[in-house]
Structure formats: C-alpha cells, structure tokens
Amino acid sequence: MRSIAAAVALCVCVATIAPADAVAAELQARTSQAYDAYLDRATRAFVSRVRTPAGASAPADGVISAGPAGEDGIISVPGGLVHHWVGRTLLRGVTLEHVVNVSKSYAAYDTVYKSILASKLLGQEGDTYRLLMRLKESEAGITAVLDVRSTVQYFAPRAGVVYALSNADEVREVERAGRPDERLLPAGRDSGYLWRASTFTHFQQEGDGVYVEMETLGLSRQFPALLGWIIEPIARSVGRRSVQNSLQEFVAAVRKGR
Numbered sequence: 334m335r336s337i338a339a340a341v342a343l344c345v346c347v348a349t350i351a352p353a354d355a356v357a358a359e360l361q362a363r364t365s366q367a368y369d370a371y372l373d374r375a376t377r378a379f380v381s382r383v384r385t386p387a388g389a390s391a392p393a394d395g396v397i398s399a400g401p402a403g404e405d406g407i408i409s410v411p412g413g414l415v416h417h418w419v420g421r422t423l424l425r426g427v428t429l430e431h432v433v434n435v436s437k438s439y440a441a442y443d444t445v446y447k448s449i450l451a452s453k454l455l456g457q458e459g460d461t462y463r464l465l466m467r468l469k470e471s472e473a474g475i476t477a478v479l480d481v482r483s484t485v486q487y488f489a490p491r492a493g494v495v496y497a498l499s500n501a502d503e504v505r506e507v508e509r510a511g512r513p514d515e516r517l518l519p520a521g522r523d524s525g526y527l528w529r530a531s532t533f534t535h536f537q538q539e540g541d542g543v544y545v546e547m548e549t550l551g552l553s554r555q556f557p558a559l560l561g562w563i564i565e566p567i568a569r570s571v572g573r574r575s576v577q578n579s580l581q582e583f584v585a586a587v588r589k590g591r
Contacts, residue, residue, distance in 0.1 A: 358525030358554040364412035368552045379533045397422045399576040416551040420576035425542035432543045445586045460487040477526040478510035493538035501530040525554025
C-alpha cells in the first residue's frame with residue numbers, strides 16, 4: 334500500500350478544500366513542533382499495537398472500513414490541522430509475501446493510484462527505501478500538485494506480521510506543474526495544502542488471507558475562520574473516502590498480480 338508513502342495523497346485531498354482563497358501560508362515552528370509531538374504519540378501507539386501478539390480485528394473478506402484514527406479525524410494544533418485517518422480490510426486467497434511485494438512496487442505506483450503522476454525509487458538500504466512521488470489531487474475546484482520525498486522502513490517483528498513506517502522528508506508544492514516555467518515553492522512557505530505527512534501500514538497473515546491496515550497523518554493550514562463550519566464536515570467526508578479509495582486501489586493491484 335502506498336506506505337506506503339503515496340497515502341499522503343489522502344491528506345492532500347483533504348487539505349485542498351481548506352484554503353478556499355489559496356493565499357500563501359507559512360509553517361510556523363510551534364505548528365511543526367505540535368505535529369511532531371502528535372506524530373510521536375501516534376507512532377508509539379501504532380508500533381505497540383502491532384508488536385503485541387493478538388488477532389487482528391478485521392472486517393469481512395473484501396470489505397473496507399474507514400474512519401477517524403484520532404478524535405474526529407481532524408485535530409486542531411497551534412497554527413494548523415492534523416488529519417488522522419485509518420482504513421482496514423481483509424484479503425482472502427493471498428499470501429503475506431505477495432501483499433508486501435505489491436506494496437514495495439514503487440515504480441508502478443503511477444499505474445495503480447490515480448493521484449500519483451510519477452513515482453521513483455531513489456535508493457534502498459536493506460529494508461529502508463527512499464522515494465520521490467509527484468501527487469495531484471483536486472477538490473472543490475482547487476488543485477494541488479506536490480513533490481514528496483519520503484523514507485519508508487519495513488519491520489517484521491514476528492512470523493506472519495510486517496509493518497511499515499513512512500515519513501515525508503520534504504513536501505514541496507509545485508507551481509504551474511507541467512509547464513516549462515514550473516517551480517517548486519519553498520517547503521513550508523506555500524498554500525498550506527500539505528506541510529507534513531506520515532503513513533503507517535500493518536500486514537498480518539490471517540489464515541488463508543492477509544489483514545491490511547493503513548493509518549495516515551498529515552498537517553495542513555487551518556480552515557478559514559469564517560468558512561470552517563462549512564469546510565470541516567466536507568473535509569471529514571473527503572478524508573474517509575480517500576482512505577477507502579486508497580485501499581480499493583491497493584486491493585485491485587493485489588488481485589491483479591495474484
């Protein structure tokens with residue numbers, strides 16, 4: 334799964350509807366620190382849960398469940414918003430090895446995920462991968478194109494379980510994408526669609542199938558003060574739908590390559 338760094342497209346999709354006027358924003362130190370603290374707590378909770386031997390609470394075969402992973406999915410921090418969502422599914426008739434291999438097929442991501450325009454593996458050292466992806470999402474008449482450099486680490490704490498932690502090392506908004514005069518805006522000094530992004534994924538063999546869980550976190554600018562009450566419920570709906578779509582695309586790729 335996008336590890337599965339492409340799942341940050343979820344956060345892009347949520348955030349594109351936030352700043353309706355698309356004016357410039359700047360990531361503040363206090364906002365970055367608040368996100369880091371939230372990310373640290375979320376990472377430790379995820380790793381603790383995955384590393385504790387227990388049967389996965391999986392939906393029925395092929396059914397995708399999605400919802401908030403923290404509070405109501407959108408958490409206010411000083412100067413920004415954290416978008417935190419989780420999706421789960423169970424795939425019967427596949428092996429853990431096959432599912433993990435599909436998740437690592439980074440060069441093919443642009444053929445699997447609609448929001449990915451290009452994907453490139455920059456390097457690999459053991460179970461650590463460095464990626465560059467160009468993402469594009471549109472919502473409510475606003476389009477965001479982002480170049481995201483990420484580091485993905487895979488872990489196998491015990492037989493039948495693999496998990497991955499993906500963190501964006503740099504998120505750059507692309508201005509005039511695809512044109513001869515396109516340019517990358519300075520990180521943290523752009524429209525505020527997506528400043529930070531992380532993804533946790535959990536794969537676990539369950540009988541003749543594999544349980545798959547994807548948890549995504551992203552940091553964006555705040556909603557406009559006078560429009561937040563309108564935008565926030567839409568953003569929640571988009572966030573849930575984006576997780577579902579990501580899992581559906583991943584499931585299709587797994588089934589196709591089986």
